[in-house]
Amino acid sequence: MTSTEHGARPAVRPTRQRLAVAAALAGFDDFRSAQEIHDLISRQGDSVGLATVYRTLAALADAGEVDMLRNEDGEAIWRSCSDTHHHHLVCRTCGATVEVEGPAVERWTNAIASEHGFAEISHTLEIFGTCPACR
Amino acid sequence: MTSTEHGARPAVRPTRQRLAVAAALAGFDDFRSAQEIHDLISRQGDSVGLATVYRTLAALADAGEVDMLRNEDGEAIWRSCSDTHHHHLVCRTCGATVEVEGPAVERWTNAIASEHGFAEISHTLEIFGTCPACR
DNA sequence: GATCGGTTTGACAACGGTTCTCAACTACCG
DNA sequence: CGGTAGTTGAGAACCGTTGTCAAACCGATC
Ligand SMILES: [Zn+2]
Ligand SMILES: [Zn+2]
Ligand SMILES: [Zn+2]
Ligand SMILES: [Zn+2]
Numbered sequence: 001m002t003s004t005e006h007g008a009r010p011a012v013r014p015t016r017q018r019l020a021v022a023a024a025l026a027g028f029d030d031f032r033s034a035q036e037i038h039d040l041i042s043r044q045g046d047s048v049g050l051a052t053v054y055r056t057l058a059a060l061a062d063a064g065e066v067d068m069l070r071n072e073d074g075e076a077i078w079r080s081c082s083d084t085h086h087h088h089l090v091c092r093t094c095g096a097t098v099e100v101e102g103p104a105v106e107r108w109t110n111a112i113a114s115e116h117g118f119a120e121i122s123h124t125l126e127i128f129g130t131c132p133a134c135r
Numbered sequence: 136m137t138s139t140e141h142g143a144r145p146a147v148r149p150t151r152q153r154l155a156v157a158a159a160l161a162g163f164d165d166f167r168s169a170q171e172i173h174d175l176i177s178r179q180g181d182s183v184g185l186a187t188v189y190r191t192l193a194a195l196a197d198a199g200e201v202d203m204l205r206n207e208d209g210e211a212i213w214r215s216c217s218d219t220h221h222h223h224l225v226c227r228t229c230g231a232t233v234e235v236e237g238p239a240v241e242r243w244t245n246a247i248a249s250e251h252g253f254a255e256i257s258h259t260l261e262i263f264g265t266c267p268a269c270r
Numbered sequence: 271g272a273t274c275g276g277t278t279t280g281a282c283a284a285c286g287g288t289t290c291t292c293a294a295c296t297a298c299c300g
Numbered sequence: 301c302g303g304t305a306g307t308t309g310a311g312a313a314c315c316g317t318t319g320t321c322a323a324a325c326c327g328a329t330c
Contacts, residue, residue, distance in 0.1 A: 013297060015307070035287080049309040054288065072257075074209035074316090075287065089251055100247050105240055109262050112235050116224055118264030125260045127244050129253030148326070150278070170316080184280040189317070209287090210316065271330105278325070283318105290313070297306080 012059070017048045021056040025066060030095035031077035031088070069126055091131035100127070147194070152183045156191040157215075160201060165230035166212035166223075204261060226266035235262070 012018075024037045024044075032040075038053045057078050061068040067081040069088065079097060085106070089098040105125065113121040147153075159175045167175075173188045192213050195201040202216040204223070217234060220241070224233040240260065248256040 013306070015297080017308070033287085047309095051289075051310085052308060055307090070205055070209050073287095074205050074211065076209065089248060089253060091253070092255070098251050102243055102247070105243060108237055108240060112237070113224060113262055113264050116233050117267035118224060118226070118262075119270055120227070121262060121264040123260070123262045125258070127248055127253075127256060127258045129248050129256040132252035135254060148277070150325085152279070168316085182280095186281085186318080187279060190278090208316095273330075274328090276326090276328105279321105279323085281320100281322105283320075285316105285318075287316095288314080291311090293309100295306105295308070297304105299304090300302095 016046075017052050018056050020046045020048050021053055021060075025060075025078070025080045028079065030097045031067075031069065031071075031079040031090060032095060033075055033077050037078070069124070072128065087125045087127070089127045089129065091134055092128050093130055093134040096131045096133070151181075152187050153191050155181045155183050156188055156195075160195075160213065160215040163214065165232050166202075166204065166206075166214045166225065168210055168212050172213070204259065222260045222262070224262045224264065226269055227263050228265055228269040231266045231268070 020041050021037065024040050027040065028037075034050070034053050034057055037057070038048065038050050041048050041053070057066065057068070057076075060066040060080075061078065064083060065080065066078050067088070068076055068078050071077055071090075072092070077095070082099060084101075086099045086101050087105075089100055091097070102125075109123045110121060113119075155176050156172065159172045159179075162175065163172075169185070169188050169192055172192070173183065173185050176183050176188070192201065192203070192211075195215075196203040196213065199218050200215065201213050202223070203211050203213050206212055214232065219236070221234045221236045222240075224235050225231070244258045244260075245256060248254075
């Protein structure tokens with residue numbers, strides 16, 4: 001390791017491409033597919049390969065800077081999110097998203113899990129619907 | 136409509152293929168992909184086209200006789216389940232599955248959704264962990 | 271049993287999202 | 301600068317899933 005970082009991180013460079021993806025994400029407040037993000041970047045004159053968009057999104061998700069979840073068709077969709085644990089209420093039509101928290105739900109899932117002797121619990125909880133604007 | 140049924144159902148025939156899929160499902164107590172189900176049927180000497188497996192699973196899911204959810208890769212996986220609404224506690228290692236119910240959670244999701252004016256609500260809630268046997 | 275119309279099937283092609291490949295390129299350091 | 305490791309992009313490959321459509325099947329009817 002040659003970097004001056006003290007962690008074991010392999011040096012992530014702030015390239016033009018990665019900045020473009022970050023900017024695109026900042027421009028959305030709802031969940032978007034990799035292709036939609038790629039399209040937006042192109043439409044803005046900037047050019048970033050689709051593979052790079054995927055790579056960057058995966059890295060950001062890995063670092064916890066974006067949330068990735070899957071729509072009902074199984075496609076991955078991404079959104080930059082607050083860093084505290086939360087869930088989402090997502091419009092099936094336009095992608096409008098509301099972050100929601102539910103301490104009771106968190107307690108419930110943990111209770112259920114330990115009741116059955118399960119350890120290392122994680123959970124997914126997403127709510128889909130049609131938002132007021134799309135009705 | 137020519138059937139003697141009183142519903143509007145379009146007459147579903149209990150063909151050899153559909154019975155084979157149902158039998159395969161009965162042989163599993165955990166979630167499996169369409170291809171795994173197809174493989175099991177083949178391995179048992181029976182032969183059913185993959186497309187038919189997909190069609191049958193989709194129909195069963197539609198009729199509420201099997202649950203379909205998506206693993207972390209976005210692939211659809213199926214399991215025959217009780218016909219009441221419920222969620223799953225799934226072992227990340229061996230796939231062991233426990234059906235769980237949570238009226239409070241159902242109430243919470245509906246409340247959150249209508250609070251934000253969303254309609255036609257659906258939700259996904261799955262809990263993943265390591266079961267007692269796998270620890 | 272023969273006939274007939276709608277249902278079902280399966281081999282195969284097509285599709286679409288995602289990942290892989292690898293040579294060219296770039297940022298960073300000394 | 302020159303070296304080196306990280307990064308990129310075009311396109312191919314991958315793979316789960318869905319569409320196509322002619323042939324097979326089933327049940328009802330004659
Ligand atoms: Zn909407
Ligand atoms: Zn949670
Ligand atoms: Zn287990
Ligand atoms: Zn529920």
